Amino acid sequence: MKTYEYIVVGGGPAGIFSAIYAGNLGIKTAILEKKNKIGKKILISGSGQCNITHTGEVKEFLTKYGNHGKFLRTAIYKYSPKDLQKFFKDNGLELLPREDGKIFPKTKRSVDVVELLYTLCKKFNVDIIEECEVLTIKHKNNFTLNTTLGNFVSKNILLSTGGVTYPQTGSDGQGYSLAKNLGHKIIKPKPCLTPVYIKDFPFTNLAGISFKNISISIFDETKKNNESKGDILFTHKNLSGPGILDNSRYIKKGNKISFNFIDTTLEQFKENFIKYTNDHGKNLTKTFLNTYNLPERFIKHILFVAEISECLKISSLNKKIRDNLGKLLIDYQYEITKLDGIDVGMATNGGINLKEIDSKTMESKLIKGLYFGGEIMDIDGDTGGYNIQAAISTGILAARNIKIVNDRK
Ligand SMILES: Cc1cc2nc3c(=O)[nH]c(=O)nc-3n(C[C@H](O)[C@H](O)[C@H](O)COP(=O)(O)OP(=O)(O)OC[C@H]3O[C@@H](n4cnc5c(N)ncnc54)[C@H](O)[C@@H]3O)c2cc1C
Structure with missing residues (x-):
């Protein structure tokens, strides 16, 4: 049984950024990822070039998520597209906006994004535990996560297991069952951006x-x-x-x-x-x-x-x-x-019902210490970098609010 202060379930952009943010605060953090590598969807994003975000002001951004932009207000204002661009610049990966406003790494290689994220996890002592599928989660005072590599315990967890499309990347809807067993309602997921x-x-x-x-x-x-x-x-x-x-x-x-x-x-x-x-x-x-x-x-x-x-x-x-x-x-x-179906859709419409999540913290309204980040929630953005930005901003907002952070303030 391994104990952490913060466990992130799912190593996509939401989970990785959340873990890096928490690790940087000195919080003992782990990412449990069921595939053999984190960031598989980042690798295929933007046709292998990774369209990380988009130019434009936050106000405009919030119009790109159908009727759910309002939910993302705090997350994207607190960690905006400009913050994200600065993050990459400060860490030595230059980004370039295209004429149509889409922003990519200058190298046009999504693998450079994933490599940088591995480096930063190491720098901030985030344990990346791969080939570790979370099978069930139980909650009493702490969360106990039963996985293919044994049990893990934490006071705070983030569910960032993605949506249902491109299941070969690992996001195959399993996270919905985990959330459902914890009492959350799921809006029926269907592929979008198809x-x-x-x-x-x-x-x-x-x-x-x-x-x-x-x-x-x-x-x-x-x-x-x-x-x-x-x-x-x-x-x-x-x-x-x-x-x-x-x-x-x-x-x-x-x-x-x-x-x-x-x-x-x-x-x-x-x-x-x-x-x-x-x-x-x-x-x-x-x-x-x-x-x-x-x-x-x-x-x-x-x-x-x-x-x-x-x-x-x-x-x-x-x-x-x-x-x-x-x-x-x-x-x-x-x-x-x-x-088109789950093998083609680039995002998922539906997911964890937003009514049960506090948009100011990303914490579950049903269970303290349970947070959500990224596409597992009922959020889907337009094409153009809006989905990765939403995943990152929500993951970071969760990390800013985990209990341990408040305890230490
Ligand atoms: C082909 C394609 C191209 C795209 N291009 C872009 C783009 O250029 N720009 C953009 O903004 N968006 C793009 N998107 C969308 C974007 O990639 C996603 O919205 C984003 O990756 C969602 O991030 P996430 O962290 O929420 O989840 P994901 O990236 O889906 O990551 C979830 C992770 O959780 C893991 N996981 C799932 N269940 C478990 C479990 N039980 N135990 C442990 N781990 C688990 C999975 O293996 C996966 O690694 C694209 C999507 C596709 C399919």
Whole structure:
């Protein structure tokens, strides 16, 4: 039986940063990690380059977590993206923002991030105990953690076992059972940050074409659920790109999705069409569509779907065909058949119910000394570095508040 002042269950960014922070305060800390190495998900993040965080002010950050940004207020204000950038700089790993605001290590190697974290754990005497799967946790005065390497005891523990996606990295949902056995409620987890499939996918021939900052709307049977602007990408089998991935948290099978490819209303389109026909009636419809700066392949596709011959003059289009063309460009609703699964989703929507966690400390409202950090909670961020930042900020907030810290103040 080994005793620590603080035990972190799960060595992802939330757990590692929490442990380093506690270790730096002189708290006897261990990370119990079931895989043979910590930080497996960091290694694959940002396509192996690790998009650690994002430029922008905290206020803006908090809008990137669906309806749950408010919960992260204290965590991200107390350990902000700027604090995180300073941390890496002070520890000799320079970060660089890309033009789109995403921040990566200058070396573009996520392995450099993980290596630095190993070094810092060593520096602050954090014990990293790998291949140590936590099987059950019991609480009386202390927590007793039964693991594949025997029992561990601590007054304070952090559950930072991640979500359910990419289970080969170790985050396979086991942490939910541990939390459930301690009395916590779980909001049903589902993969998010995933591509979206639509019925009879019509865009196969457009694979590789992307649209920047277009309006995307999601509908359930009765109403519009969400409207946002974002970049989309057609692949050969589904819809992807940041605008789709970020919206996936709102989407269910059977919902509908529409895109405004030309940033105009149906009314305005009709007016433009009539004016263009009056002025240039002999021009081809495709020449008119070119005025919207649409990709050539996309124009061909839309004309095909609207059953308009490419050699048809615009003046020969009747009202019905014109209105159908406008609809295809502005608000045609495609039926969603599925989202990609746990092997593809980059985050998990759902997790520990936030109502049972104190957002000012990350401590459980049910059990003193039990803390949560990162994706195990019902938090998921947009693409762009928001998930790693949230994991780190919540992990650090927990470490700042563990009982031993307060005892020593
Ligand atoms: C392909 C991909 C790319 C991504 N790219 C980015 C990106 O560029 N930027 C970004 O911000 N986010 C990215 N994300 C999301 C981000 O990686 C996660 O949100 C983040 O890693 C969550 O951190 P965490 O510490 O909460 O959990 P995790 O990183 O999931 O770590 C949890 C750890 O707990 C361990 N564990 C689980 N159960 C137990 C147990 N019972 N006992 C002991 N250990 C256990 C696991 O083995 C794992 O090591 C990406 C995700 C994926 C899948």
